[in-house]
């Protein structure tokens with residue numbers, strides 16, 4: 050029996066709903082062998098009015114198509130069709146809050162060039178609480194570095210790139226740490242296996258600059274929220290020394306949301322505790338983020354896609 054997370058309800062598979070187990074076709078799927086697929090991770094939340102709301106749906110759809118373009122993949126559906134499919138998948142799942150996973154991949158056919166492979170799209174909805182839980186996390190610098198930005202498009206969510214993430218996560222978890230914190234090819238802090246990272250020093254937020262990281266939608270949201278709260282944000286190259294000397298640190302991402310970092314252990318197993326394991330700025334941003342995604346802060350209404358309204362529209366088309 051599979052122990053990993055599995056979709057709830059049916060899976061949208063190339064335009065039809067099917068049982069998750071039926072969405073598996075063959076052992077000779079191109080993407081299974083070569084990793085040349087793309088995916089997204091999107092969350093929806095229950096609001097006070099009991100209507101589920103999807104956070105920054107359009108931004109996720111845009112990134113999904115941009116990632117596909119990066120690997121020369123033509124998704125055989127329009128952005129609007131995928132948006133509709135995401136909303137319908139959420140509705141049929143019956144969940145009020147959860148995680149949405151669209152994936153596009155090259156179908157059956159071996160040989161590295163995917164040119165003759167059909168592109169397939171599947172969308173599943175999972176009941177997935179915050180990825181790293183609620184307790185402050187202990188992170189470790191893995192022995193492997195984050196993917197070199199000249200080797201891959203690190204700003205795209207390409208399936209194969211997660212072999213780097215998966216390997217690092219397994220490595221540090223075998224040593225009983227919660228998560229990996231990657232260094233980039235220049236030995237600056239990059240990101241987690243599936244999260245961006247922020248540090249707080251003297252009430253200023255520091256986060257790795259664009260270059261060797263995925264430009265997360267949560268990262269972008271938190272930069273905006275912090276600036277609105279008059280918290281200064283600096284995007285820069287951050288050394289491990291600088292990171293360890295920070296007052297606070299936290300991960301952020303769609304699956305992770307906002308997760309405080311309690312300690313950083315380097316490759317030589319020297320552990321450095323953060324001054325605060327769950328500091329005041331982390332707390333403030335985590336609380337604000339949690340309220341915003343649930344529609345409790347009207348200032349950020351434009352980031353929310355209410356499902357009820359859309360579903361009515363959809364029924365009428």
Ligand code: PMP
Pocket residue numbers: 090206240241242243244245262263264265266267268301302303304
């Ligand atoms: N970095 C990596 C490597 C990721 O996989 C993710 C998750 N998509 C993030 C950062 C955070 O991105 P987002 O906030 O868009 O989920």
